[in-house]
Amino acid sequence: MASKTIADELAKKQKEISVAEFFEKNKHILGFDNPSRSLLVCVKEAVDNSLDACEEANMLPDIAVEVRQVQGHEDEYTVLVEDNGPGIVKNQMGKVFGKLLYGSRFHAIRQSRGQQGIGISAAVMYGQISTGKATRILSKISPDEPAYDVELIIDTKKNEADVKKMEVILWEGKDHGTRVEITLIGKYKRGKASVYDYMKSTSIVNPHALFTLKEPDGTLNTFDRVADQMPKKCEEIKPHPLGIELGTFLNMCRSTQSYKLTSFLVNEFSRVSYRTARDITEAAGVSENMKPQDVTIEQARSMLEAIKNVKIMAPPTDCLSPIGDMLIRKGLRKEIDSKFCYTVTREPKVFGGTPFLVEAGLVYGGELDPQEPIRILRFANRVPLMFQQGGCAMTHAIEEMNWRNYGFEQPGGSGIPRGPAMVLVHIAATNVPFTSEAKEAVADVPELIGEVQNALKDCARRLKTHINKREKLTKVREKYDIIQKILPEIANKTAKMLNLPVPNIDNVITQIMNIIHVDSKVEYAKVNDQSVTSVEIWVTNYTPQERSMVLLCRVPDTLVAKASPTPSKIEGGFIHWDLKTLEPSKRIILRFDLMGLERGDYEDTELYYSRAKGEVVGADPA
């Protein structure tokens, strides 16, 4: 008999590792690396699940969170999260809470907060590892059904729930919903990266949800619902062909039910019509009628190459849910008040077959310290990311841009710039490429980094224009103030000396100033319980000639009332006024009201002009 080799000895040690065992040993991968973060991760997983479930069920979410300190143990807390969502059917409870890599959102191509089938089970596991205690779940799926009260732990060797208790109960006063109670070692704090901070940020980008947070000291915080409609539901889509991996494509070819290659392409991908499918097969040099199952590796490669070159529409937007201009401004304003705030929502793009879009906001000035690094607020799929900032692609995108072009300090042209600014970046995708299952940092996918930089450059460019405009307006104002002081004096004195009437010096002023001056004022008030934002725009012709111009003012997506004079049109997010004849030294005042905004939603006008001769100060060329 052959003697045993070293390889035989080593082979004895080879073993299968259960997913639960793996994450039990490597819980830091899931975010449980220190007590205060662990507490927050637990709250986050439960709240994200509640939000996703309510949205799938088309119910306005009411989510109550409580963090309760366990008597006698200062590092032990119970996290209780209760929602009014659809509940979970009895025979799924064990799997949803007691099995890692089990879920409903992994296989669907649609934006959602949960995407891995890990989160809540990981929290259950961390609870039992750190305190030995089981997790309790209550679930009721309809007013006509009883509720189930379950206590379970995860058997990590088998990656299965070990149900310690299951009771049928009457959950009085509850029609439907889920309640989770997890006891874990944690640390409750306020301030940065805290449970309170997370809930506040989450409530801002989810205005349709009502949140309450009861803190360990008994303080009850309410984050009110401010919108009564559900956000537009994200539709599930088919994969987009651009950037799809070769192996994935081949798998799809092999397992499709379609008989013809073109039908396969049309049926299994989004944005592929028969026309497009034929363009692809033709460019790739393959027969459009061939059986997809017969496609070779080389043929697949040619098709993927063809897909890059054939014109295919960007993915539909209805699988994605951007936060939007208004809420991004709110998110930034929660941190700092400032007059300058610019936001941008980019068009959807694709990376590796995954549709995504980037939004960004930049706020400048106010009480921000010009010596400090700029603060960064990161969001992915409407969830605030509170950790691992240094490891996130959004941070890398910021570090690798040249901010000195926009007036920021950035020694060496790389790294986080310093200046009195804060940025918010949101990546929405049907599958966000996180660096780990903790879902706190986005991976360095080049298309993402590029789009984040594009979005921030949009904002920074506007900032630079705004700063230049402000400096220019300041100079103009100073010049004008001086003129306004001196000239009348000169006129008066000269007139007195010469014993002549005081001349009209308007002409002189217009000769010296020689600009069309545009200034504006915004006021917010509640009138008869209605929110009214009143805007006044002053256009003054400080030139010696009669002037005309078209003036545009950007308005948000809300009701515009009482615009006067009558605009030539209100279209595409702008009010257009056609100012036909403005005589020298004359001023025209344009007015309008915006209804239904909150204080601070609209603080500064964004003005553009076209078809004007001469220099315009206070508005940008359209």
Place this chain on the structure above:
Amino acid sequence: MASKTIADELAKKQKEISVAEFFEKNKHILGFDNPSRSLLVCVKEAVDNSLDACEEANMLPDIAVEVRQVQGHEDEYTVLVEDNGPGIVKNQMGKVFGKLLYGSRFHAIRQSRGQQGIGISAAVMYGQISTGKATRILSKISPDEPAYDVELIIDTKKNEADVKKMEVILWEGKDHGTRVEITLIGKYKRGKASVYDYMKSTSIVNPHALFTLKEPDGTLNTFDRVADQMPKKCEEIKPHPLGIELGTFLNMCRSTQSYKLTSFLVNEFSRVSYRTARDITEAAGVSENMKPQDVTIEQARSMLEAIKNVKIMAPPTDCLSPIGDMLIRKGLRKEIDSKFCYTVTREPKVFGGTPFLVEAGLVYGGELDPQEPIRILRFANRVPLMFQQGGCAMTHAIEEMNWRNYGFEQPGGSGIPRGPAMVLVHIAATNVPFTSEAKEAVADVPELIGEVQNALKDCARRLKTHINKREKLTKVREKYDIIQKILPEIANKTAKMLNLPVPNIDNVITQIMNIIHVDSKVEYAKVNDQSVTSVEIWVTNYTPQERSMVLLCRVPDTLVAKASPTPSKIEGGFIHWDLKTLEPSKRIILRFDLMGLERGDYEDTELYYSRAKGEVVGADPA
């Protein structure tokens, strides 16, 4: 019949997700987020496996790496890695390469590079996803056995190997070993975070291995073996009790074979004697004779609390393998040449039951740019980390230290400091807590961050002392130069003028200088094919009194020869000389040779003194 609720509808979408499917969709978690990184990850996983296998088999590793561009496809490469290790038995080949979460190192508590059972299977999967091509493996376990030539892919739905081909072959000229060939989409480059960079760093910290790298353009690089002994083997240990999780502890209690609590503690943990076990049970208020299986949650808690307070020895070092002073210096010298280099290896500590130790090195000066942020080289378990620097605990430790205390620029007292320095940090642990399965960034475990800061502070303190000493020596030299120029001139001229003999001005010099001056010189040479590092230390008494002192010189762990005068002892890494009588203006020259070092291993002396009166320049108080 009850109508279907929303919960019932949602329940239909709930599905189990295979581990392979999960990582297929989330390959960026494994590090495959862009082509050049993917190529490097593939090389790294294969090389790490080869190193681990050779070490377990106690064989000096010969590892040949080739990166070959695939004809006709400029973004497609084949990575070939062949070792002379123990090989893999036939019926394990499919599992080792074709099944995620399968391995031999997950369950053992011992330092190793692989620890997850994922790495090489992930590379196989990435290969098939990106190119559609199978991975080829050759394996031979003994000269008397045939070799197997296997081609396989991973069936991601089942997380199992799908073997496309299996042949028995004669692997001529090969006694035993493994060869892996993976074809993937990648990008080959040189410079930072490249395959070459990784191999060079890996060869430095693994001097017992011979590496060759053949690049796509045909260039063959050899990284020679420089040590002929295997590094000390890491022993498997039992868990250390300090910081173990409550749930894990309870599981151990429940599943132990021991009948008594004290036996359980002694048998299942490292560093627990019967004495210690009784101290623990007594402090916890539990009976030492109770059955471990009966331990309640509260009792377990008390015991874990007691463990914190009872004196338990730090874990044994033999489960860990530090890189060591010499190789850390080499690692830093590969990047930059400089006279000042200080390294430290800290004592082992524990976090969460896991033994670990931290080593650090700091190099300063040379051609490093004082305006640039300091460069950071990170290692974990003797593997260089090339990505995700911003997300790593080692980086966070550096950012959160106050470097201004040590002469570096660091606005605001946080962030990566600027200065002409480079640091190397190595964390060795029986299970390194990475932030993700890509194993590139270490998680923010407080004990790790603290130890890294301690290690770097040790180095930085020595740097500050060195800088101060150098500045002082420079001042002394300037003063002495001036004195040496002027005084003799004055003496000569005066003597001439007065027509008297030139006086001896030594006394005057000693009165003015009034220091004991210590200077040194180090030279490296090859004498008869032997490496000899010669050191000369000059001690000069520039004071008016007779002096005595003990001088110490730090020496590395190598042969010290020809020390003269005879030292009083050579002990604890230092040569001690007892200098009894040194008269004013007299100098004594101390000499010794160090054998067996390479050029640059020992460049500068580290000198200390004790029992000296008066000011000593050029040595530090012991």
